[in-house]
Amino acid sequence: MSDASSAVDAVERARSATSQSPTKAYTFSRNYWAFAAPGTLLIASVIVFPWIFTLWMSLHDWKVGGDHAFVGLANYFRLASDSRFLESLVRTFWFTALATLIPIVLGVWAAMMFHRNFPFRGLLRTVFVMPMMATPVAVALVWTMMFHPQLGVLNYLLSLVGIPPQLWVYHPNSVIPTLVMVEVWHWTPLVMLIVLGGLAGLPTDPYDSALIDGASGWQMFRFITWPLILPYVMIALVIRTIDSLKVFDTIAVISQGGPGTASETLNYFLYLQAFQFYNIGYASAVVVIFFVIIIALSLLLLYLRQKSKWTT
Amino acid sequence: MAAPDVSQSMFGAHVAGRSLGARLGLWTSIAFLVSPAILVFLWMLSLSLKNDIDNIAFPPVFIPKPPTLDNYVNVFDQNKMMQYFWNSVLVTGGAVLVGLLVGVPAGYGIARAKAHRTAILILIARMTPALSYLIPLFLLFQVLNLVGTIWALVITHLVITIPIIVWIMIGYFEGVPQELEDAALVDGATSWQSFRYIALPLARPGIVVGGILAFIFSWNNFIFSVVLGGKNTRTLPSAVYNMLTFEQLSWGPLAAAALLVTFPVLLVTVIAQREIVAGLSAGGLKDG
Structure with a gap:
């Protein structure tokens, strides 16, 4: 290949890039794959290999350090009749519903507030965002101390306003709402940031007209802002759903799935099966089910992202 | 991709400058939203600067006096x-x-x-x-x-x-x-x-x-x-x-x-x- 031909090639490529419908041959240039190759190779070995291997393991009766035998779909049938698994599944959905909806409401509210102008906005926004970045294990330790029924600061604060002491994570009925509270504390800022990104792209004209027409603040929110930020709220909703399904650190530190199994969610059940009971084949089946849920939600997320691009 | 810095927004300017009531509402909201973060981080700091007697005292000791670095040591x-x-x-x-x-x-x-x-x-x-x-x-x-x-x-x-x-x-x-x-x-x-x-x-x-x-x-x-x-x-x-x-x-x-x-x-x-x-x-x- 001479220089001339590669120059022609380049001109061709430039032309195809600027034309309205670039042909597949040019957009799928092999050169680009050279850039992606090392990354793709690493992703294949540390990410895709585990996926496939997990699928394979899920079809086996497999203990760490022990023998493994092919059992077909037996692990999946066992899951379907394992009440501990089914209960953890129901618990996870309940936890996820709360830990998704509450941050959405608070996060949209926070975004509306931080979208305004006020003194120290940058500083206060940084403080507001800090919980999201803080190491979950470290924060969970502090929460554990705050939840202490006799000596914890939370019961003291409640007593100041006349509310009787709570058992927080030490009672099966209150453990999930309490863990939800920690999760809300951690992740409301993420919702805020996503919605704030949406608010930043809003046009100003509708507000000017609405103001002239005498619309109230609530009407402007309900009929102008809300429809426009809805795609972003939906994105936040899906991300929160996925993240809540995966909650682990907080539970591992604060309640260890207890009392009893009252806070054993899907991910914690998975951890116990794999690394406490060493039922690797069985745990792999849980991963596969988990994975199916995550893929479905990720595709939904992708669809919503596309949609939000069109609207802005 | 730009940072959502929205200080130029018309909407923001309208509302912030509107009335005392609106401003009060804004600051109440901000206080409500930001205080949980402040509470947890300050409590973390407070616990780390107190000795163990103060840490398990009830009612809790909020401000360490005197603060000690013993815990870090x-x-x-x-x-x-x-x-x-x-x-x-x-x-x-x-x-x-x-x-x-x-x-x-x-x-x-x-x-x-x-x-x-x-x-x-x-x-x-x-x-x-x-x-x-x-x-x-x-x-x-x-x-x-x-x-x-x-x-x-x-x-x-x-x-x-x-x-x-x-x-x-x-x-x-x-x-x-x-x-x-x-x-x-x-x-x-x-x-x-x-x-x-x-x-x-x-x-x-x-x-x-x-x-x-x-x-x-x-x-x-x-x-x-x-x-x-x-x-x-x-x-x-x-x-x-x-x-x-x-x-x-x-x-x-x-x-x-x-x-x-x-x-x-x-x-x-x-x-x-x-x-x-x-x-x-x-x-x-x-x-x-």
Whole structure:
């Protein structure tokens, strides 16, 4: 290949890039794959290999350090009749519903507030965002101390306003709402940031007209802002759903799935099966089910992202 | 991709300047929203600066008098904190560095080749729970005799850093106009030169954002080190978790350790808050 031909090639490529419908041959240039190759190779070995291997393991009766035998779909049938698994599944959905909806409401509210102008906005926004970045294990330790029924600061604060002491994570009925509270504390800022990104792209004209027409603040929110930020709220909703399904650190530190199994969610059940009971084949089946849920939600997320691009 | 800095917004100006009532509502809301964060972090600090008698006093002692650094001394004396800190630096540093080295070109390749399916794969990798990678990788490291080594941790942390860096870089490279690179190619530049001297400098903000987020999520990761870390190779989060089981009511040292673990991340958050806000409101993704 001479220089001339590669120059022609380049001109061709430039032309195809600027034309309205670039042909597949040019957009799928092999050169680009050279850039992606090392990354793709690493992703294949540390990410895709585990996926496939997990699928394979899920079809086996497999203990760490022990023998493994092919059992077909037996692990999946066992899951379907394992009440501990089914209960953890129901618990996870309940936890996820709360830990998704509450941050959405608070996060949209926070975004509306931080979208305004006020003194120290940058500083206060940084403080507001800090919980999201803080190491979950470290924060969970502090929460554990705050939840202490006799000596914890939370019961003291409640007593100041006349509310009787709570058992927080030490009672099966209150453990999930309490863990939800920690999760809300951690992740409301993420919702805020996503919605704030949406608010930043809003046009100003509708507000000017609405103001002239005498619309109230609530009407402007309900009929102008809300429809426009809805795609972003939906994105936040899906991300929160996925993240809540995966909650682990907080539970591992604060309640260890207890009392009893009252806070054993899907991910914690998975951890116990794999690394406490060493039922690797069985745990792999849980991963596969988990994975199916995550893929479905990720595709939904992708669809919503596309949609939000069109609207802005 | 721009940071959602909205100080120019008409809407913001209208409402903020409207009335005393509106302003009161705004500040009440802000106080309500920000106070939980302040409460937890200040309580963490307070616990870490008090002796154990004050820490388990009821009603609680809020302001340490006098504040003491004994808990911090204690943590360093009784634990190999420097070792754990160094482990965290090695694991997170290694994973972020490798993540950037392979992730930035990969993001470029995927963005330019418009490889949407690969992008979806990256997104799914990003969303999958970290725990689910752990079983096969654990078995693999057993075979390779790597369980308990720093290497095993660096490799598993790539599961966190690569997807986030690639994902963010795809977004940034898509924002670099193809025409600029086409012009360079016409002038006889190679694909590498066009990447190195045109696309890469223009996407530099993305590298900063991706690097910072990868650092934070890798630093905060806990489960990999719990399962794969050895006595001398565990990272800070799992080291602190281990202290919990030994010192049930010794709150001062625990709070001091917790603060030390999360301090680097909070510092980065404060310094780079603009980049973080840009990255998260654009990508809107976190780790598993």
